[in-house]
Structures are given as C-alpha cells and as structure tokens.
Amino acid sequence: xxxxxxxxxxxxxxxxxxxxxxxxxxxxxxxxxxxxxxxxxxxxxxxxxxxxxxxxxxxxxxxxxxxxxxxxxxxxxxxxxxxxxxxxxxxxxxxxxxxxxxxxxxxxxxxxxxxxxxxxxxxxxxxxxxxxxxxxxxxxxxxxxxxxxxxxxxxxxxxxxxxxxxxxxxxxxxxxxxxxxxxxxxxxxxxxxxxxxxxxxxxxxxxxxxxxxxxxxxxxxxxxxxxxxxxxxxxxxxxxxxxxxxxxxxxxxxxxxxxxxxxxxxxxxxxxxxxxxxxxxxxxxxxxxxxxxxxxxxxxxxxxxxxxxxxxxxxxxxxxxxxxxxxxxxxxxxxxxxxxxxxxxxxxxxxxxxxx
Ligand code: COI
Numbered sequence: 128x129x130x131x132x133x134x135x136x137x138x139x140x141x142x143x144x145x146x147x148x149x150x151x152x153x154x155x156x157x158x159x160x161x162x163x164x165x166x167x168x169x170x171x172x173x174x175x176x177x178x179x180x181x182x183x184x185x186x187x188x189x190x191x192x193x194x195x196x197x198x199x200x201x202x203x204x205x206x207x208x209x210x211x212x213x214x215x216x217x218x219x220x221x222x223x224x225x226x227x228x229x230x231x232x233x234x235x236x237x238x239x240x241x242x243x244x245x246x247x248x249x250x251x252x253x254x255x256x257x258x259x260x261x262x263x264x265x266x267x268x269x270x271x272x273x274x275x276x277x278x279x280x281x282x283x284x285x286x287x288x289x290x291x292x293x294x295x296x297x298x299x300x301x302x303x304x305x306x307x308x309x310x311x312x313x314x315x316x317x318x319x320x321x322x323x324x325x326x327x328x329x330x331x332x333x334x335x336x337x338x339x340x341x342x343x344x345x346x347x348x349x350x351x352x353x354x355x356x357x358x359x360x361x362x363x364x365x366x367x368x369x370x371x372x373x374x375x376x377x378x379x380x381x382x383x384x385x386x387x388x389x390x391x392x393x394x395x396x397x398x399x400x401x402x403x404x405x406x407x408x409x410x411x412x413x414x415x416x417x418x419x420x421x422x423x424x425x426x427x428x429x430x431x432x433x434x435x436x437x438x439x440x441x442x443x444x445x446x447x448x449x450x451x452x453x454x455x456x457x458x459x460x461x462x463x464x465x466x467x468x469x470x471x472x473x474x475x476x477x478x479x480x481x482x483x
Contacts, residue, residue: 146215149259149298156267156300158431165256167249167294170278175239177292180249182256185295195277195287202276202332203232206430207393208268209254209296209483211261212471217254219271219481220469222247224393229275232329237286238275246273246292251483253294258483260298264470267300270431302369302431303351309438309454310351310427312367314416315341316443319358320365320388327365327388334390338368354440356416357388364414370429371395372437374414374422375457381418384411394428394465400477401464407457420447424455434462 151161162185169180195201205225210218226246233240241249250271254261261269273294277287303310318341321327326334341353354372355365364372364383371392373382380402385391402409419425425437436458439448449455454462467473471480 147259148263151298153262153266153298156262156298157304158270158299158302159297161260161297163257163260163296163298165253166296167253167292169241169245169249169292171239171290171292172279172288177239177241177245177290180245180292182252188291188293190278191280193280193282195279195281196332198281199277199284200331200333200336201236201238201287202274203229203236203238203330204275204332205229205271205273205330207250207271207273208299208430208469209261209271210268210470211264212482213264216471217258217261217269217483218469218471219250219254219483221393221397221479222250222481224396225250225273228330228391228393229273232331233275235326235329236331238277238290240275241292247481249273249292249294251481253296255483257296260296262298262300267298268469269296270299271296299431302429302433303435305351307435307454309436309449311349311439311441312352312354312425312437313345313348313350314419314440314442315345315353315355316361317341318355320355320368322358323386323388325388328385328391330390335368342368350441354419362415364416364419365389367427370427370432370435373398373426373428374419375424375426375455376418376422378457379408379410380457381410381412381414383414392429394430394433397465397477397479398428398434398461401461401468402457404477405460405464416442420445422449424449424457426455426458426461434458434465436462 165182166185169177171177207225226243230240278291279287279289345353357363366389427435436454
C-alpha cells in the first residue's frame with residue numbers, strides 16, 4: 128500500500144467514525160412520523176415573492192382558523208428522499224424534479240411557489256440540519272416532506288393572501304407493512320380518485336383525503352391498498368392511492384399515460400428511463416383492467432413505496448395472483464437498479480443524484 132492510499136484510508140475511517148447518528152433503533156423503521164430536530168419555513172405575501180426562509184426547531188405551527196388551506200384545501204405537498212452512502216455522505220434523489228412539480232401544482236391551485244433554486248437550497252439546508260436522522264445505509268432513508276399552503280385568512284372563496292412553504296423530515300423504512308413482500312390490491316369499483324379537468328395530476332392535499340374511505344374499507348378486508356380506474360369508462364387503470372402502477376406482459380412494460388388524472392411520479396419517470404436503458408420496451412398508454420388481470424407481473428412505484436411488487440389483484444370478487452408468491456424478475460431488476468443508484472452503490476450515469 129503506498130502512502131497516499133494509506134492516508135486516504137485513514138481519512139475515510141476518521142470520517143466514518145465521526146458520523147453522529149440519532150439514538151434510535153435503526154432496524155425497526157416503518158413509514159411512520161418520527162419527530163426530528165429542525166424544519167424549514169418560508170413565507171410569501173401578496174407580491175408573490177418568498178422571503179428568505181429559515182430553519183426552526185421542529186414543532187407545531189401557528190395557523191389562522193380562517194386560513195385558505197384549512198377552509199378550502201389550498202395546499203400541495205411533495206415527497207423526496209435522502210440516502211446515506213457507504214462512506215457516510217448523503218445523496219438526494221432528483222430534488223429539482225420535485226421543485227418543478229410543486230411549481231406546476233401551484234399554478235393549478237392558484238398559489239405562488241418557490242423557485243427551483245429556493246426549493247432545492249431549502250431541501251439541502253433542512254437535510255443537513257437533520258443529518259443525524261439520515262439512516263445508515265441499508266436501514267432506510269430520510270423522507271423529506273415539503274408543503275406549500277395558503278396560510279393567510281380568507282372567508283369568501285378566493286386564493287389566500289399569504290402562503291407558507293415548509294419542509295419537515297422523518298427517517299423511514301418500508302411503506303407497506305408487507306415490507307418488500309408483494310402487496311395485495313383491490314380494484315375500486317365505486318369511488319374514483321380523479322376526473323378529467325380536475326386536480327388528479329397535481330399533488331394537492333385533497334387528492335389524498337378523498338381516497339381514505341376506499342382505502343380504509345380495503346384495509347379492513349385485508350388488502351394493502353386500492354387501485355383506481357378512470358372515472359369516464361370505469362375500465363382503464365389510473366393509480367393506487369399512494370403510487371403509480373406498471374404491468375408487464377411478455378417482457379413489455381406498460382404504465383398508464385399521464386393525461387391530467389394521474390400523478391406524474393418522479394419514481395415512475397425514473398423507472399421508465401432505467402427500464403429503457405436496460406433494453407426493455409416501455410409503453411405509456413391506456414391499460415384496461417382486463418390486461419391487468421392477464422399480466423405476467425404488476426408493480427407499483429413511488430417515492431414512499433419505491434418499487435413494490437404486486438402479489439395479487441382482486442376485481443369484482445375475482446382474485447388473480449402473479450408469480451409464485453415471489454417477486455417478479457422485472458420488478459426485482461428495476462428495484463435493485465434504482466435503489467443502487469439512489470444509495471450511490473452504482474455509478475449515476477443519469478446524473479440524478481445530488482451529493483450533500
Ligand atoms: C410519496 O410517495 O412521496 C407520496 O407522496 C405518497 C404519500 C401518500 C406517502
């Protein structure tokens with residue numbers, strides 16, 4: 128070993144030892160809120176410009192009872208993750224994509240939004256202030272939750288006179304209680320998530336409250352979650368309450384096309400690119416429920432769920448299982464390609480990760 132290599136090894140060891148982790152059990156993370164040290168807050172009044180925000184201790188916020196978000200649901204959220212690399216440093220995954228999606232949603236919800244730079248800088252600041260909560264590699268990730276809300280008071284229906292952008296974080300493990308095991312979905316036949324011309328294509332808070340009734344009923348019957356059909360034909364796949372859906376047939380991967388009623392997932396988009404780079408044929412199009420039942424493999428994608436294989440689908444009382452209770456080969460391939468990239472285990476040829 129030459130002197131330089133030895134010096135590098137010593138630096139690396141010192142760095143690893145210097146990492147401070149929060150004193151929690153890192154082996155039992157699920158997808159639950161764990162209060163952390165700091166949150167970021169930034170306000171914007173009528174001129175549409177956000178003032179310089181700042182970190183505050185994590186805790187409850189003060190809000191007018193007449194605020195736009197509480198009364199009329201004028202609010203958006205985002206979700207992204209920070210991962211710990213093997214050497215202890217931290218990687219963000221495509222934060223500027225979340226910034227752009229928040230800007231798109233803000234336009235639909237009549238809200239001013241932070242610039243991409245303001246958003247990304249605030250995410251970096253918040254993660255660094257809470258860096259002891261970024262799990263050790265392989266134990267989970269730090270889920271970052273940016274919120275944009277009409278915080279000003281309004282009584283008559285109108286856009287709020289003041290807006291608040293807030294970021295909080297929580298360390299998380301697997302989203303579904305099944306862990307990495309395949310989930311069981313039920314196709315919802317009565318309720319719909321979104322309608323053409325509505326807000327299904329943006330990450331507004333109300334989209335998530337409106338799926339709770341069907342989701343709660345499905346969970347009570349032992350399903351993991353609900354898969355929604357389009358509200359016009361009641362036949363074509365839309366998305367699951369918290370994630371996008373993909374079907375695989377004869378090695379061709381298909382996912383519902385983005386047309387205003389489903390969320391343009393950043394994991395969805397990344398999986399499409401990863402699959403194409405691995406030589407798979409990927410189609411974004413209308414997919415009927417009959418095709419879903421006839422698929423070889425089904426999986427879901429999302430920031431929270433990552434890539435979750437689907438073990439069975441139930442539609443109008445008929446249950447179809449995929450594979451032999453195992454994880455499908457395509458889901459497995461894509462899951463490991465994406466997560467290795469996110470954790471810095473493989474070279475990021477896509478330029479998606481941002482090192483802090
Ligand atoms: C995410 O995947 O980040 C989401 O926003 C879904 C949420 C329902 C947990």
